[in-house]
Amino acid sequence: MNLNLQWTWFHRLGSPRWFYQKTQRWLPWLSLVMSVLLVTGLVWGLAFAPPDAKQGNSFRIIYVHVPASVVALAGYYIMAIAGAVGLIWRIKLAYMLMRSAAPIGAALTFIALVTGAIWGKPTWGAYWEWDARITSMLILLFLYLGVMALRHTYSSNEAADKASAILGLVGMVNVPIIYKSVDWWQTLHQPATIKFTGAPSMHPDMFMPLVVMILGFYLFYTVSLILFARAEILRREYRASWVKQLVTDNSAEK
Amino acid sequence: MYFESIQQLIYMDGHGVYVWSAFCISIVVMVGLIVKPLYQKKQELKNIRLHIRLQEVNREAIRQEDSNASNP
Amino acid sequence: MYNFLSGGFTAYLYRDLLLSIRNKSDLVKPLIFFLLVAALVPLAIAPEAERLAELAPGIIWILAVLATLLSVEHLFSDDLNDGCLEQMLISPNMLILPILGKITAHWLVIGLPLTLLSPVIGLWFSLPSVALIPMILSLAIGTAVLSLIGAVGAALTLPRQGGVLLALLVMPLYMPVLIFGSATIQSAVDGLDWTAPLAMLAAFLAIAIALCPLAINAGLRLAKNG
Numbered sequence: 001m002n003l004n005l006q007w008t009w010f011h012r013l014g015s016p017r018w019f020y021q022k023t024q025r026w027l028p029w030l031s032l033v034m035s036v037l038l039v040t041g042l043v044w045g046l047a048f049a050p051p052d053a054k055q056g057n058s059f060r061i062i063y064v065h066v067p068a069s070v071v072a073l074a075g076y077y078i079m080a081i082a083g084a085v086g087l088i089w090r091i092k093l094a095y096m097l098m099r100s101a102a103p104i105g106a107a108l109t110f111i112a113l114v115t116g117a118i119w120g121k122p123t124w125g126a127y128w129e130w131d132a133r134i135t136s137m138l139i140l141l142f143l144y145l146g147v148m149a150l151r152h153t154y155s156s157n158e159a160a161d162k163a164s165a166i167l168g169l170v171g172m173v174n175v176p177i178i179y180k181s182v183d184w185w186q187t188l189h190q191p192a193t194i195k196f197t198g199a200p201s202m203h204p205d206m207f208m209p210l211v212v213m214i215l216g217f218y219l220f221y222t223v224s225l226i227l228f229a230r231a232e233i234l235r236r237e238y239r240a241s242w243v244k245q246l247v248t249d250n251s252a253e254k
Numbered sequence: 255m256y257f258e259s260i261q262q263l264i265y266m267d268g269h270g271v272y273v274w275s276a277f278c279i280s281i282v283v284m285v286g287l288i289v290k291p292l293y294q295k296k297q298e299l300k301n302i303r304l305h306i307r308l309q310e311v312n313r314e315a316i317r318q319e320d321s322n323a324s325n326p
Numbered sequence: 327m328y329n330f331l332s333g334g335f336t337a338y339l340y341r342d343l344l345l346s347i348r349n350k351s352d353l354v355k356p357l358i359f360f361l362l363v364a365a366l367v368p369l370a371i372a373p374e375a376e377r378l379a380e381l382a383p384g385i386i387w388i389l390a391v392l393a394t395l396l397s398v399e400h401l402f403s404d405d406l407n408d409g410c411l412e413q414m415l416i417s418p419n420m421l422i423l424p425i426l427g428k429i430t431a432h433w434l435v436i437g438l439p440l441t442l443l444s445p446v447i448g449l450w451f452s453l454p455s456v457a458l459i460p461m462i463l464s465l466a467i468g469t470a471v472l473s474l475i476g477a478v479g480a481a482l483t484l485p486r487q488g489g490v491l492l493a494l495l496v497m498p499l500y501m502p503v504l505i506f507g508s509a510t511i512q513s514a515v516d517g518l519d520w521t522a523p524l525a526m527l528a529a530f531l532a533i534a535i536a537l538c539p540l541a542i543n544a545g546l547r548l549a550k551n552g
Contacts (some may be wrong), residue, residue: 115279171499234295
C-alpha cells in the first residue's frame with residue numbers, strides 16, 4: 001500500500017507534464033526573487049561597496065566573476081547528476097534537464113572567463129594569465145562544449161541522451177582531478193600573481209553583496225534551466241495529448 | 255553611495271572601462287539565456303499548432319476520399 | 327571457475343596484435359608522426375640546446391598526446407564495420423575483458439614504441455641524461471592512461487567518426503595526465519623528487535583501468551543498439 005503511493009510520487013516527479021504545469025506557477029515567483037537579488041547585488045556591489053585597497057575599483061568585477069564561476073561549476077554537477085538519474089531510473093525529464101543545463105553552464109563559464117580576463121588587465125597588466133582558476137575554467141568550458149557537441153553524433157534522442165550522460169559522468173569524476181592537478185601545476189611554477197582576497201578574509205562590506213550575487217546567480221540558473229526545459233519538453237512531447245490540449249487552449253484564448 | 259557623483263560611478267578612477275565592459279558583456283549573455291528559451295518555446299508552440307492543423311487537414315482529406323469512394 | 331585470462335582478454339589481445347602486425351602501416355604511422363613533429367619544433371622555435379632543453383618535457387608529452395589521439399580513433403570502428411562488435415556484445419563473457427585486451431594491444435603497438443623512441447627525442451632536445459629514466463617511466467605509464475581515456479572517447483563517438491569531436495571530448499580528460507607526465511620529467515631535470523608526480527600517474531592508471539572499461543562498455547552498447 002505504502003510502496004504504491006511512494007512509487008506514484010516518484011513517477012509523478014519524472015513526468016514532463018507535471019513539470020511543465022508546476023513550473024508555470026513557480027516561474028513568476030522565482031523570477032521576481034531572482035530579479036530582486038540580482039538588482040540589489042549589482043547596485044550594492046557597483047555603487048555602494050568599498051573598493052579593494054590594492055586593486056581599486058576594478059575589484060568590483062568580482063561581483064559577476066565569482067558568482068558565474070561558482071554556478072558554472074555547480075551547473076556541471078547538476079548536469080551530470082541529471083544525466084545519472086536519467087541513466088539509472090530511465091526518467092526522460094532528467095535527460096531533458098541535462099540537455100537544458102549544458103548551454104547555460106557553457107555560457108556562464110564563458111562569462112567567468114571573459115570577466116576574469118578583463119579583470120586581469122588592470123590587476124596584473126595582462127588580459128590572460130595561466131593561473132589555476134582561469135585554466136580550470138577553460139577546461140570546464142571544453143567539458144561543456146564536448147557534451148553539447150556529442151548530441152549530433154547520434155540520430156536518436158534516446159541514444160544521444162545516454163551518450164551525453166555517460167560523458168557527463170566521466171567528466172564529473174574528472175573535474176576534481178582536473179582542478180587539483182591544475183592547482184598543483186600552478187604551485188610548481190609559482191608565478192608572481194596577486195591572489196584574490198579570499199572570501200573569509202574579505203571585509204563584510206565587500207563580502208555581503210557577493211553573497212547576494214551568488215544567490216541571485218543560483219536563482220538565475222534555476223529560472224533559465226526551467227525555461228530551457230519547458231521548451232525542450234514541448235519539442236519532445238509534441239505528440240502528447242496534453243500538449244495538444246495546451247496549444248488549442250492557448251489559441252482559443254487568443 | 256561610495257562614489258560622489260554619477261560621473262565618478264562611470265569613470266571609477268580609470269577602471270570604469272573594465273568594470274562596465276565586464277558587467278555589460280555578462281548582462282547581455284544572461285539576458286540571452288532568458289530570451290533564447292522563451293523564443294524557442296514560442297517557436298515550438300507555433301510548430302505544434304502547424305502540426306495539429308496538418309493532421310486535421312489530412313484527416314479531412316482521408317474522410318473526403320472515403321466518402322468519394324463509397325459514393326461513386 | 328572463472329579465469330581472467332580465458333575470459334577473452336588474451337584472445338582479443340592476440341587478435342588485435344596480429345591485426346596490427348599485418349597492417350604494418352597502422353603500426354608505423356603514429357610513430358613517424360611523433361618523430362616528424364618533434365623535428366618541426368627546433369625549426370619553428372630555436373635550435374639552441376638550452377631553449378630546447380627547457381621545452382623538452384612539455385613537447386615530448388604533447389607529442390605523445392597527439393600521437394595517441396590520432397591512433398585511438400580506429401580502435402573500435404573496424405570491429406563495428408565487420409561485425410565483430412556484435413559478436414563481442416552477445417558473447418557470454420563480460421565485455422570488459424575484450425575491451426581491456428584491445429586497449430592493451432593498442433598500448434603495446436602505440437604507447438610502448440613511443441616510450442622506447444623517446445630517448446631519441448630526448449637526444450634531439452638535449453634532455454639531461456638524469457631525466458631519461460623518469461621520462462621513459464612517465465611515458466610508459468602515461469600512454470597507458472592515454473590509451474584508456476582515448477578509448478572512452480572512441481567508444482562514445484563511434485557512430486560518427488571524424489577526428490575533431492574525439493579530440494574535443496578527450497582533451498580535457500588528458501590534461502591532468504599531461505600535467506603530471508611533463509612534471510615528472512621536469513622535476514628530474516630540476517633535481518627534485520620525480521617519483522611523486524610519477525606516483526600520481528600510477529594512481530591515474532589504477533583509476534582508469536577500473537573505470538574506463540565501464541564507460542566504454544556503455545558506449546559500445548549504445549553505438550550498436552542506439
